[in-house]
């Protein structure tokens with residue numbers, strides 16, 4: 380717990396709303412509002428509970444912004460994502476997020492003067508600089524233009540030998556776009572070579588199969604990456620990265636997200652870029668969740684999640700520090716947003732007992748991201764965080780119901796137990812199944828999430844509580860790429876272009892339940908409200924006024 384005087388944490392009483400109500404705070408992951416057509420899986424699915432909020436109590440239902448500047452992203456063309464969405468929901472304020480901070484550090488050149496860069500620079504005379512991360516312009520975990528600037532900058536700063544280990548995306552961007560990104564990267568590498576830098580692509584693989592697991596769901600994913608990137612070992616070997624990706628994509632059902640690991644080899648068949656003693660490594664993703672596991676493998680002396688075989692003595696830095704509590708990694712190129720005084724921390728100091736739950740693949744969203752990229756509880760006596768193990772080694776279109784029922788049952792039991800004031804869950808279905816691009820499965824996923832919401836609000840009904848149902852960004856409500864007029868776009872061969880990514884759409888928020896004081900409704904003077912306005916709203920429903928610097932509450936209480 381931070382050493383701030385207890386008084387500084389004290390929240391003022393809300394003049395009209397009582398304390399002590401049990402509040403269910405439900406985040407439907409990847410659930411936006413879009414036009415109702417056949418590619419809107421939420422519309423197609425049977426979702427009577429979510430529909431009823433909008434139709435039966437329109438004064439307690441509205442849309443809020445979940446993308447672009449509303450969540451601290453560089454531009455209005457940036458779709459929302461779980462990290463920035465849950466950060467905003469939990470922190471109640473809008474912080475300039477990783478993408479933006481890296482942009483300015485690169486633009487000003489400050490990145491090269493920082494401690495992190497000085498640290499990796501120690502390898503430049505005799506070692507190799509390795510850059511590992513997601514090759515994408517999705518702007519969710521990383522951005523290609525930032526990698527390009529970093530490559531150029533590192534060479535100017537004296538890096539003589541550079542190796543890039545890339546992960547193909549197809550999840551935040553269209554499937555197949557990896558080839559174009561790689562061609563751009565290859566061109567940059569060849570420009571560097573012309574300038575006398577020994578620059579090469581060294582290994583690759585699909586993000587969901589290689590390296591970018593999260594919340595320790597499946598360490599095999601990270602191991603596959605380690606073998607290719609550090610040891611230089613992989614089931615596939617190629618002389619050229621573009622050729623590698625093109626070839627591997629020819630396999631039936633192959634896609635960017637799940638490409639197998641491969642290494643690039645020289646004319647003698649030796650890998651061109653294993654990581655060795657004295658080298659430097661930068662993981663160039665700015666987003667934390669899917670880099671933390673690799674960061675642990677690269678940084679921790681004591682590590683038992685898989686056999687690393689060889690542990691090179693390296694200078695390792697993250698693009699950002701990924702975990703503020705664990706201080707992981709200890710070296711980083713850009714300081715992360717300082718997301719402090721989150722609503723979770725305030726509420727714990729004001730006697731609100733909290734239960735948070737999701738399944739593994741989203742567990743950190745309602746804990747780590749919610750609490751400002753900080754792992755662990757603020758106060759173990761006041762909080763309980765429950766993780767339901769996710770299925771491992773499958774794509775979630777195979778199991779579209781995921782653990783929605785189990786999450787809802789845990790939430791229900793926590794609500795009925797009377798032991799908690801806030802029960803917070805994330806229902807992953809719309810998002811995780813939406814990312815597979817499987818429309819039929821996503822429809823099933825949306826129905827399952829709706830049923831879970833029903834279970835939770837039924838329990839709230841029983842205890843006389845309040846519910847707040849919202850989402851972190853869009854996904855399942857639009858499964859196709861559209862042209863400017865909003866019509867589905869076809870590719871060159873006339874095929875529908877499936878959208879696996881999030882969207883720019885707003886998300887719904889609904890409040891209700893028997894504990895909601897009569898006259899409570901959404902204000903109409905915060906029309907541009909976004910996810911960051913939710914924290915103050917929830918604090919009100921717990922009977923408190925939010926701190927002055929929080930984004931304004933969305934609700935008011937009118938006398939009937």
Ligand SMILES: O=C(O)[C@H](O)COP(=O)(O)O
Nearest residue numbers: 460461462519550551810
């Ligand atoms: O990491 C992922 O799965 C996607 O890139 C973004 O999805 P999320 O922001 O919903 O986690």
Ligand SMILES: [Mn+2]
Nearest residue numbers: 408409461851
């Ligand atoms: Mn999400």
Ligand SMILES: [Mn+2]
Nearest residue numbers: 409810811814
């Ligand atoms: Mn997602």
